Amino acid sequence: MTKKYDKLVTNAxxxxxxxxxxxxxxxxxxxxxxxxxIGHRYGPAISSCADYPDDGNKLVPTLRDALEMCGxxxxxxxxxxxxxxxxxxxxxxxxxxxxxxxxxxxVWAPSASFPxxxxxxxYLEDGTINRIEGSMNGPLGKFTSFGxxxxxxVLRSHGGRYQAIQDGELKIDxxxxxATCCDPFGNANGLNxxxxxxxxxxxxADSQYAGKVVVVTDNLVDFPCVPWQIQGNYVDYTVLxxxxxxxxxxxxxxxxxxxxPDRLLLAEMTARFCDVAGIIKDGFSFQAxxxxxxxxxxxxxxxxxxxxxxxxxxxRGGSNLYLVKMLEEGYLDFILDGQTFDLHGxxxxxxxxxHLMTTPFTSYNYHGKGNFAGLVDVAIxxxxxxxxxxxxxxxxxxxxxxxxxxxxxxxCLFSKTVIIPIPLFRDRIPVIVDKVTTLCGPGELIDVIVxxxxxxxxxxxxxxxxxxxxxxxxxxxIKELKEEAEKICGIPxxxxxxxxxxxxxxxxxxxxxxxxxxxxx
Amino acid sequence: xxxxxxxxxxxxxxxxxAGNSGGKIRSDCQVTIEPSDSGGIVIDLKSKVKELFxxxxxxxxxxxxxxxxxxxxxxxxxxxxxxxxVIAARMEAAVHEVxxxxxxxxLPAHNNKTQQTxxxxxxxxxxxxxxxxxxxxxxxFLHKPDGLILDxxxxxxxxxxxxxxxxxxxxxxxxDFGRTERMVRINQLPAGLDDLSWLIPHGVxxxxxxxCETASQVLEVKERIDKIQNQYPDKCxxxxxxxxxxxxxxxxxxxxxxxxxxxxxxxxxxxxxxADLGVRRTAEGAESLYARSALVIxxxxxxxxxxxxxxxDVDDMDGLRTNVLRSRSMGFDGMGxxxxxxxxxxxxxxxxxxxxxxxxxxxxxxxKEAQAKGLGVVALGxxxxxxxxxxxxxxxxxxxxxxxxxxxxxxxxxxL
Numbered sequence: 061m062t063k064k065y066d067k068l069v070t071n072a073x074x075x076x077x078x079x080x081x082x083x084x085x086x087x088x089x090x091x092x093x094x095x096x097x098i099g100h101r102y103g104p105a106i107s108s109c110a111d112y113p114d115d116g117n118k119l120v121p122t123l124r125d126a127l128e129m130c131g132x133x134x135x136x137x138x139x140x141x142x143x144x145x146x147x148x149x150x151x152x153x154x155x156x157x158x159x160x161x162x163x164x165x166x167v168w169a170p171s172a173s174f175p176x177x178x179x180x181x182x183y184l185e186d187g188t189i190n191r192i193e194g195s196m197n198g199p200l201g202k203f204t205s206f207g208x209x210x211x212x213x214v215l216r217s218h219g220g221r222y223q224a225i226q227d228g229e230l231k232i233d234x235x236x237x238x239a240t241c242c243d244p245f246g247n248a249n250g251l252n253x254x255x256x257x258x259x260x261x262x263x264x265a266d267s268q269y270a271g272k273v274v275v276v277t278d279n280l281v282d283f284p285c286v287p288w289q290i291q292g293n294y295v296d297y298t299v300l301x302x303x304x305x306x307x308x309x310x311x312x313x314x315x316x317x318x319x320x321p322d323r324l325l326l327a328e329m330t331a332r333f334c335d336v337a338g339i340i341k342d343g344f345s346f347q348a349x350x351x352x353x354x355x356x357x358x359x360x361x362x363x364x365x366x367x368x369x370x371x372x373x374x375x376r377g378g379s380n381l382y383l384v385k386m387l388e389e390g391y392l393d394f395i396l397d398g399q400t401f402d403l404h405g406x407x408x409x410x411x412x413x414x415h416l417m418t419t420p421f422t423s424y425n426y427h428g429k430g431n432f433a434g435l436v437d438v439a440i441x442x443x444x445x446x447x448x449x450x451x452x453x454x455x456x457x458x459x460x461x462x463x464x465x466x467x468x469x470x471x472c473l474f475s476k477t478v479i480i481p482i483p484l485f486r487d488r489i490p491v492i493v494d495k496v497t498t499l500c501g502p503g504e505l506i507d508v509i510v511x512x513x514x515x516x517x518x519x520x521x522x523x524x525x526x527x528x529x530x531x532x533x534x535x536x537x538i539k540e541l542k543e544e545a546e547k548i549c550g551i552p553x554x555x556x557x558x559x560x561x562x563x564x565x566x567x568x569x570x571x572x573x574x575x576x577x578x579x580x581x
Numbered sequence: 582x583x584x585x586x587x588x589x590x591x592x593x594x595x596x597x598x599a600g601n602s603g604g605k606i607r608s609d610c611q612v613t614i615e616p617s618d619s620g621g622i623v624i625d626l627k628s629k630v631k632e633l634f635x636x637x638x639x640x641x642x643x644x645x646x647x648x649x650x651x652x653x654x655x656x657x658x659x660x661x662x663x664x665x666x667v668i669a670a671r672m673e674a675a676v677h678e679v680x681x682x683x684x685x686x687x688l689p690a691h692n693n694k695t696q697q698t699x700x701x702x703x704x705x706x707x708x709x710x711x712x713x714x715x716x717x718x719x720x721x722f723l724h725k726p727d728g729l730i731l732d733x734x735x736x737x738x739x740x741x742x743x744x745x746x747x748x749x750x751x752x753x754x755x756x757d758f759g760r761t762e763r764m765v766r767i768n769q770l771p772a773g774l775d776d777l778s779w780l781i782p783h784g785v786x787x788x789x790x791x792x793c794e795t796a797s798q799v800l801e802v803k804e805r806i807d808k809i810q811n812q813y814p815d816k817c818x819x820x821x822x823x824x825x826x827x828x829x830x831x832x833x834x835x836x837x838x839x840x841x842x843x844x845x846x847x848x849x850x851x852x853x854x855x856a857d858l859g860v861r862r863t864a865e866g867a868e869s870l871y872a873r874s875a876l877v878i879x880x881x882x883x884x885x886x887x888x889x890x891x892x893x894d895v896d897d898m899d900g901l902r903t904n905v906l907r908s909r910s911m912g913f914d915g916m917g918x919x920x921x922x923x924x925x926x927x928x929x930x931x932x933x934x935x936x937x938x939x940x941x942x943x944x945x946x947x948x949k950e951a952q953a954k955g956l957g958v959v960a961l962g963x964x965x966x967x968x969x970x971x972x973x974x975x976x977x978x979x980x981x982x983x984x985x986x987x988x989x990x991x992x993x994x995x996x997l
Contacts, residue, residue: 321921322720459632487608487662488630512723550665552633 064212065561068575073451075499077572081564082191082211084229089573092502097570101427102228104271116245116283118298123150123276124157126297127234130272132158135165136233137193139270141262142172143238143250143399147309150238150276152176155183163188167211169232170194171221171262172465176309184209193230194221195465196563201455204562205462207578213462213563215455215576218262218398219424219431219471220566225265226427229570235266235273237290238304242277246295247288250400251410253279257307258379258400258409259417260289267294278304289417311402317359317382318352322512326481327353329533330440330510331360336531337524339438339477342370347439347472348377350401353481354440358382365391376423376436379405379415387415396432398423398468424471426569431471439475443482445496448538450503450518452480453496455565455576458489460497460555462563462576470568473505477524481510490545490552492538497555499574500565513544555579592616597678599744600671601713602659608716610660612671616679617653622646628660641665645672645686666755667715667748674744690754690784698762698786698818700845703727703983704886704915705931706924707764711736713745718752722759724921725928730764733776734791742768746779753783762786764822770798774805781809785819787845792853793823794830796840803841820845822888826853831872838883846886848917849876852893864900866907877912886914895920905930932984933977941974941981942991948974949992 065078071088079086087095112118120126132138138158140151151170158166164187168180171194178199183189191211196204204213216224224230239248240255250257255278267273267290275290276299285292318324330353334340340361348358358375359382365371374394375383378401386392387408395415400406408415423432433439444464445453454469456462472478482491492509507521514536517525528535536544557577567573595615602611610628624642626635642656663671666688673686707728710717713736721729731752737745753763765780766789767773773790780788790802802821810816821843825834831854838847851869855862862868873889880887889908892901905927908916916927933941943961948971951959959966981987988994 321724324922325720325723459630488634488664489662512720548664550634550637552630553636555632 062211064210065564068561071572073499073502073573075574077575078212078561078564079572081214081572086564087571089567089571092504095569095571097227099227101226102231102269104269112296116292118246118292118295119244119280120297120299123153123236123274123299123301124160126236126274126299127154127157128161129297130234130274132161132163132234134163135167135190136163137167137169137231139169139232139235139266140171141237141260141266142170142174143257143260143262144305144307145172145310146174146176147257147306148174148176148238149303149305150236152179154236155180155188159183159186159188165190165210168192168194169221169230171218172467173197173200175199195467196462197464201462201464205460205576205579206581207558207560207562209562212561213576214566215466215563216566217424217466217470217568218420218468219426219433220466220568220570222265222420222424223426223568223570224566225269226425227570232266232270233272235263235270237263237267237273237275239275239277239290240304240307241279241281241285242275242298243281243283243285243292244298245283246273246275246290246292246298247283247285248275248277248290248292248295249285249287250289251287251406252281252285253277255279255303255305255307256403256406256410257305257310258406259397261398261417261419263290264419264421267291272296274299276301276304278302307403307406310400316352316380316402317356320352322483323353324356325512326483326510327356328360329512329515330357330479330481331364333479333508333510333515333528333533334361334438335364336533337477337527340364340368340370343373344437345372345374345376345435347436347475348375348383349439349441349468349472350378351442354442355380355382355401357440357481358386362386362391376418376432379408381405384408384415387412396423420468420471424468424568431474433471433474434476436472436475438477438479439472440479440481441469441472443480443491445491445493446480446482446506446509446538447493447496447503448542450506450509450538451496451499452501452503452506453498454500456498458493458497458552458555460557460577460579462498466500466565470501473501477507477521478505479508479510480506484511484513484541484545485549488549490542490549492542492545494542498565498576502573509538509541511541514541516541591681592679593681594679597675599674599678600663600667602661606716607661608663608667608719609714610658610663610668610671612668612675613657614651614672614675614679615655615657616651617655620653620655622653623655625655625657626660627658628662630660630662637665638668641668642672645669645676648686649676649680649682649684651676651680663715664719664755666751670748670751671744674747677743677747685750688751688755691757697758697760698820700820701886702762703980704762704846704888706915706927707762707888707917708921708924709736709766709891709917709919712749712765713737713741715748715752718756721921722757722761724924725759726761726918726921726924727915727928728762728764728787729758730766730789730917732766734766734768734773742772746776750779750783753780753785764789766791766824767802770801774801777802777805778809781806781819782813782816784817786817787820787822789848790821790823791850792826792830793837794827795833796836799823799837799840799844803843806843819843822846822848824848824850825872825876826850827857828854831875834875834879835882838879838885844883844885846888846914847876847880848888849873849890851890864904873911873913881912887912889913889916891917891919892923893919895922898922898926901926902930932986933981937977938981938987941977944971944974945978945992946995
């Protein structure tokens, strides 16, 4: 059996990481922008249209038929996507089928996992699934932390997933794309139908690079299904099911504006900082990512723009009621939408030509000839921990448990200004620490930390410091913030890790930036 | 090897419990203590921060039990991330359930003991905080109310009164209040008198006296405060704000207002007042018009502030704004609030508006010019201005400066 990992070395960030992961070579993190691989992109086998039905009808009766016709067998990598977030109905079915067929040692490569996927723990335990490469949330994360996964878990950002598919590090054998509208040929989108979930951007790479492509829908229309977010020319089989996903479950705490007065205060302080720093000006751009506080910042931007009579050129990120309102009232020229966060976003994308679907290729991909992330003036992001060197952690908590995926977080760090609004402490847990438990983003890319008890600017950003000097913003140093948190909470103990790696954290370029270590149950 | 100590303490109960846990409770803990005759201290800790603060919590519990000389007990603690001052309060309250003791376990007082109080300080907004819910207290000052009210009365269930006293005392000592005035609403008399010994030596600035109906009730509170303060060397001023919540209170409002120089304001509580009258509370407030007017006039006559009742629909910001403007036009100086989101609406609308400030500026300028010319009479256009009008204009200007609406040097900066 393949060793989970081998040959630990210390990388450029001073973290101990494996250089062999699941039997495959891995490159340790070398520094931001240092790793530039040579060679050619990975390509799937050449297909011939002579092998496909002349009438374009690729329908097969069931998902099981489709998977069997794709040649599902031991050791394959199967991918799914999170356009329905916690309302996904496809991934669990795939592994039920694999289990029935007695297939073992599969790799699941989701674009993100959610609490609904706790169901898959039984298949991780019985050997149907060897490991997850993508993200591990909540119960799956805890399972991973205890070292119970057979293979080594790999966590990638949205951009890193595209990079890994393009350079062949992640070879997907079969991808199953859930679409709310599809024709028999396989042209598909997420905009039409009773289950409409928005854009299908996360499935683009899989449709182009996977060995076999299956589209599952509950809304089969006659050719042509437009817009074809997924092109049928990449698709092997189409399947009609009763229900493809639950769009109401897209909406959750991380996709809605917070109602907590403390978080609204953080959002207001962040918007004020941007205003004082001169970031909010006519034609600016911003990213409002997942997380109630980040989304609320967008709403405060809107209020400032309205007062001033200015507008933003574009906003990136998950679209929701508030971004749509800005677009429709003329305070925003374009929404470049990575993911749709509520049904207002779905409706807007379907009818408004200035509300565009983007993909990890356009927004985040390391192997592209540039990407959109760097064009954004300000990105508002979250974190579980920030350390004295401004390094950020988004995957583990201070107690060591792996609980979240990376999402687009690493990729957004390339925006012109990165601001992290976070409470100084959560219950009794300080958020500003000596050293992050897991390194996900290097401090040189993180510019401003906004807490309810003070704002601190990365000393590297002398330009920002100059701009806000003399203002009434509560500016403090990161050390002062850490001391304040410890004065209130006490100084926490360090978690006791066992000497075993359970997951690898990839940087946007595919190198290994850190490892997650095992906890005892 | 058996070094167990036989306990000699007499227990009034076999089990004591304090605090909250479960459901959506955060930053709190529930402590249960079961003293015994032998077996030492056994701690069963369930905590979401066990990996980070387990050792800390154990040593804190042991220290407190040592202080109360309880050598043998089983402690069960269910913790949702309580801060040390909360754990201490819950432990102490649980101990008080099982033993009779005069001893109190005090954490060091917060070093930021600056006084944010004065007889006539601004009191536009005062945020009510339930006295037994620590999670709401921790960040409350960040929302910049003029005062924070830790409430021991209506928001605390009768069986939780003792633990709330201890929690509020610890909050007064441990919490950062920023620039807000520290207020506590005590229970209705006579129980409220016993609340005072838990509050007075610990940095409270103002006591709200609920359901106040007579001047003698105010005097009782004042006497008890003086008595407690006499035992402590570095006493600080403690003000009293009676809340009028009944017809009888309204009838006696003039004498209540002028009972003692410690009374800095009168507040009105309309939920109880309308219940006492047997009428429904309406948005227009015709049913309480007389009471509110009587209170404002009594306050003015006594030279103190008048504070209006809370607005209870926390989602209706427009309704709140209308309510604040109406209050202000009646002569009220401030209003209570029950949600942090209400604070800025109240502060902004009690603050002088642009029109008022401009008018006040003109009056002050005319006054200064008249003074410079040695004129005894101040005139603005064809209108003569009386000294009280000048005084009020100066007050408006001072307030606008304090609230950073206008610059401190506004007069000097006028280009002449």
